[in-house]
Amino acid sequence: MPVVREFTLPDLGEGLTGAEVVRWMVEVGEVIAVDQPVVEVETAKAVVEVPCPYGGVVTARYGEPGEEVAVGAPLVTVAVAAVDGPTDAPVAAPSAEVERPLVGYGVAESRGGRRRRVGVPSPVAPAPAPVPVAAVPAAPAVVPVISPLVRRLAREQGVDLAAVAGSGPDGLIMRADVERAVAAKVAAPVAAAAPAAAGPAAATEGVVPLRGLRKAVAEKLSRSHREIPAATCWVDADATELMSLRRQLNATPGPKVSVLALLARICTVALARFPELNSSVTEDGSGIIRHAAVHLGFAAQGERGLVVPVVRDAHARTTEQLGEELARLTESARNGSLTPAELTGGTFTLNNYGVFGVDGSTPILNHPEAAMLGVGRIVAKPWVHEGQLAVREVTQLSFTFDHRVCDGGTAGGFLRFVADCVERPGMLLRQL
The missing domain is CATH 4.10.320.10 (E3-binding domain)
Structure with a gap:
């Protein structure tokens, strides 16, 4: 007699209490192996595949795509081969349609490496009702969608x-x-x-629910705006020499150096000079936590929207190493494969909104961080250089900071140092 075991949504870490079902990777009646992914869920941090620790026949699935499942709530029930000795697990009689579905605990019979469908033992979980085998199409239409x-x-x-x-x-x-x-x-x-547009009531297109990442972002930004007394200062900087340095570096053998990598290196040097900005205020607001390491977050546009991957120990990396890690995390953001660990733990954020073609911004801080450097587009502008009017590559730098951790003098000093490094990148040699 097979034993029906219930697999619940495990704790996915980072304090998450639930996840939204994105898609099921198995059908009711399908034979699965131990640790085979059965469902793809979206948390507030990332989209992850959840493997099942049991091997056998899937007898029920819980939650439709788009529904929220709490940690500890049932995901699937699986009929596994009975083990010797007494057991408290519920037992269901196998269907007459089952043809050797189980040959041992966690081992699934298969032909040619392809999954096959078998009859389904009666589910024992009372709610929600499992999908009956008859309701599952034998040959569903294939829709060419990967994502x-x-x-x-x-x-x-x-x-x-x-x-x-x-x-x-x-x-x-x-x-x-x-x-x-x-x-x-x-x-x-x-x-x-259109002819009825002049009527008394205006129609709406409906309400889009806040879920998953969008919901987490909304909650985090609302908390940041509510709790942090943020202030912003900005300055225009001549980035001509920085761009020239980048061209020189990329003319030599080795990986290409991005502008973002150079800005990240400038940030780590600036934070070493102004360590109070690499900090956060305690939950109760009674103290300031000074972080020894710089875990540099940066804004990246992905399929799920704007996310902030984190470069761990950015202060200990060379410019080339920063560039490689930034490129890796950016690619993961684009294809939606960032893990929760890669999206948390930042101590300072670099926001290059110039990629959107804008010059300036006053962003909301990434709670609980105390500061964020924003960089606008680098564009040719008339500029007074060495007493002469010239066309130079200019960018606007903005700096948003938590006024509880420092005053305007510290924030202005940080921003001025960053601007000086952008205008005269050779001065970085004094800090290396």
Whole structure:
């Protein structure tokens, strides 16, 4: 007799209390192996695959895509081979359709390395009701979508993926394809309702729920704005020499050096001179924590939106090493593979919003950090250089800081030092 075991959502770390189901990776009635991923969930930090510690036949799944599952709540039940001796686990009689589904605890019978479907023992979990085998299509239609985030966007906007033409390789459906389908849906009813636009009530397009990463970001920014008395100062800097240095470095053998890597190196040197800015205020507001290491966060645009990956021990890395780690984390942000550990623990943030084509910003601090350096686009402008009007590559630097950890003199000194390094990068040699 097989034993039905219940697998609950494990603690995913970082103080997370739950996760949202993105997609199921197994079906009811499928034979799975020990530690095989069964579901992909989205936490406030990342999208992760959750492996099941049991091998056997999946008898029930709990939670539909888009639903929140609490840590400790059931995810799946699995019928595994009975073990010798007494057990308190519930036992379900195997279906007559099962053809040698289990040959041992955690070992699944398979043919040619492909998963196969078998009959399903009756589930014992009372709620929610498991999906019956008859309800699972024998040959579901294959929709060319890889990204679970694209699937979720389509689900939230009510877009039938089967009716969407993919613009990617081999007809792969991309995020832009779904967004176009959403725009087409919105445009059609708006055009039809145009004569009634003068009516007393204005129609809405609905409410988009705050979930996963977006919800976590909203909560964190609200807390930062509510708790931190932040102030911002800024200065224009002539980045011509910095860009010249970058061209010289990249003309030599070795990995290419990005502008972000040079700015990150400047930040670590500046924080060594102004260590009070590499700090955070205690939860109760009674003290200031000075951090010995610089864990440098930087803003990166990914498929899930704007995220802040963290370069650990940035102060101990060379410019080349900083560039390599920044490139690795940026790529992980783009493909949505950042882990929760790579998104937490920062002590200072570098925000290069110049990539969006803007000059300045007054960002909200990344709670509980005390400071953030912002860098605008580097653009050719008329500039007085050595007493003569010239065209130079200029950027605007902005610095937002927690006024509890320092006064304006310290913040201004930090920003001025950063600007001096941007304008005369050779002075960094004194600090290395």
